[in-house]
Amino acid sequence: MSKQINNKETAAIKNDKALSFDCASSSPFLNAQFSALIELFNGTAEGIFVINEQGDFEFVNPKAAQLFGHSQQSLIGDNLLTFLNDADLEKYKQTLSNWISIKDTTLSYGPNEVTINKANGDVIEADLSISSMPKSIASAQKLYVCILHDLSTHKAMYNRLKVQASTDHLTGLANRLALDESLKKYWQESIQSQQPLTSILIDVDHFKKFNDTYGHIKGDKCLQKIAKLILQCVPSRECLAARYGGEEFAIVLPRCDIKSATIVAKQIEQLVNKMTFTDIGLPPEVKITISQGIACEHHNQYRTYEALLCATDTALYRAKKEGRNRISSII
Numbered sequence: 001m002s003k004q005i006n007n008k009e010t011a012a013i014k015n016d017k018a019l020s021f022d023c024a025s026s027s028p029f030l031n032a033q034f035s036a037l038i039e040l041f042n043g044t045a046e047g048i049f050v051i052n053e054q055g056d057f058e059f060v061n062p063k064a065a066q067l068f069g070h071s072q073q074s075l076i077g078d079n080l081l082t083f084l085n086d087a088d089l090e091k092y093k094q095t096l097s098n099w100i101s102i103k104d105t106t107l108s109y110g111p112n113e114v115t116i117n118k119a120n121g122d123v124i125e126a127d128l129s130i131s132s133m134p135k136s137i138a139s140a141q142k143l144y145v146c147i148l149h150d151l152s153t154h155k156a157m158y159n160r161l162k163v164q165a166s167t168d169h170l171t172g173l174a175n176r177l178a179l180d181e182s183l184k185k186y187w188q189e190s191i192q193s194q195q196p197l198t199s200i201l202i203d204v205d206h207f208k209k210f211n212d213t214y215g216h217i218k219g220d221k222c223l224q225k226i227a228k229l230i231l232q233c234v235p236s237r238e239c240l241a242a243r244y245g246g247e248e249f250a251i252v253l254p255r256c257d258i259k260s261a262t263i264v265a266k267q268i269e270q271l272v273n274k275m276t277f278t279d280i281g282l283p284p285e286v287k288i289t290i291s292q293g294i295a296c297e298h299h300n301q302y303r304t305y306e307a308l309l310c311a312t313d314t315a316l317y318r319a320k321k322e323g324r325n326r327i328s329s330i331i
Contacts, residue, residue, distance in 0.1 A: 034137055047126075047148030050133065052141055055080040055096050064148055067126065069118035080146070085115040085123075095130075099142075107132040107144070113151065125151045170220055171227035174242035179250055182240045186254045187297070187305035196298040198261040199308055200251040201316040202230070202268065205289045205324040207247035214282060221280045222288065223247065229271045233264055250312075258296045258329055265292045265327045273325075289325035291316060296331075 038059070041048045047064030049057055057075045065072040068083055081089050095109050110129035117123055127149040132142065166178035174182070183199070190197035204210075204226065211219040223243075230241045230249055235256070244250040253261050269290060277286050293316025295308055302308045311330045319328035 037137065047150070049075075049080075049146050049148070051080050051130075051144050051146060053096065053100050055092070058143060064146075067116060067118070067124060067148055067150055069120050069122070083116050083118075085117060088112075088114040092128075092130075099132075105132075111147070111149065116148075125155050127151060168243040171224055171243050173227050173231070173249070174240055176242065176245060179240065179242035179244065179252070182242075183252055183305045183309065186252055187308070189254065190297055191300065194299070195255045196257045196296050197308070198253040198256045198258060198294060198296040199312045200253070200261055200265055201244060201293045201309075201312045202226075202249040202251070202265075203291050203316055203320065204247040205291055205320075207288075210288060214286075218277070218280055218282065222277065225275060225277075225280075226272060226288075226290070229275065230268055233267045233271070235260075235264060250309075256296075257298065258294060258331060261294050261296065262327065262329065265294060268292070269325075269327065291319040291324045292327045293317070293319055294327065294329040296329075 041059070041061040044061060045063060047067045048061045049064045050059040052058055056077055056079050060068070060072045060075045062072060065075060068075060070078075081093055084092060091112075092109075092114075099107050108129070108131045111127040112129070114126055114128045115123055116126055128146060130144045130146045133145050137143075166174060166181075168175040186197050189195070204223070207219065207222075210222060227241070227243070227249065230251065234241050234251065235253070238254050239256075240250075240252040242250045242252075251261075251264065253264065256264075269292065272288065272290050275288070276284055278284050293312050293314065295302075295311035295315055297305075297308045302311060315328045315330045319326050322328065
């Protein structure tokens, strides 16, 4: 079907958005059977369109036109493949090519997740399925009905939930679940590559006294300020900073030895010791300190990643027992 819009419309279509179809024998549709489908498709909330063997649009409903970023009429004669990104383009191009020689067989492909390049440059993620239309509806040529389901909202919601599931709400650092998963992953990599894996545990000294004196709201802001400083000191994106629980924080440092981790710990210590709380309404003399424990897995020193974390906790306990405001390492 060409892009030219014919004057005679299918009787079942009565709104301005609907497409016109020629009842002449050159039409790819047997209109008596297809008119009801047109009405159904145009009222459907999912994107539905019909393509020929080459992938050219023969029909597009309003929702599909919205997803592609064009009017219904302007899409007729355009090719589906021009809206797909490179990976999807090759996949669907090959599928349509393979189908050309297949006769008298019901064909179906998908749903598969694709990326659609809209006319305005926006990109949406969607599920696309293609099925051959029965000959009782298609007349002179092989046609395929396609369903396009927009995944953008679901993807955005999924990504938000994924971030929330791995993030500590108060500090914005990774939570305990994300810490355990990352530590397990890096542990396996460390064993296989024989590269060091170091963990640091940080505890805010006398934090209960801080909360009792200045209130829990100020205590929360204190933890947020410390978390921000910790993030500044993490040496690479591969490293993970997490809230371990309460006033305790953890850092996982893949491919870092004790010396490198100690440098990180000292930097955190220096910044915390310089930190003031005048920005949250406390006197300039209010200060806090932290205690830190460090342990390193290298050459199969520990049997499990839990053992490494336990060793780090032992080092932290030693730092607190020896007077706090210090760093202790287990070598």
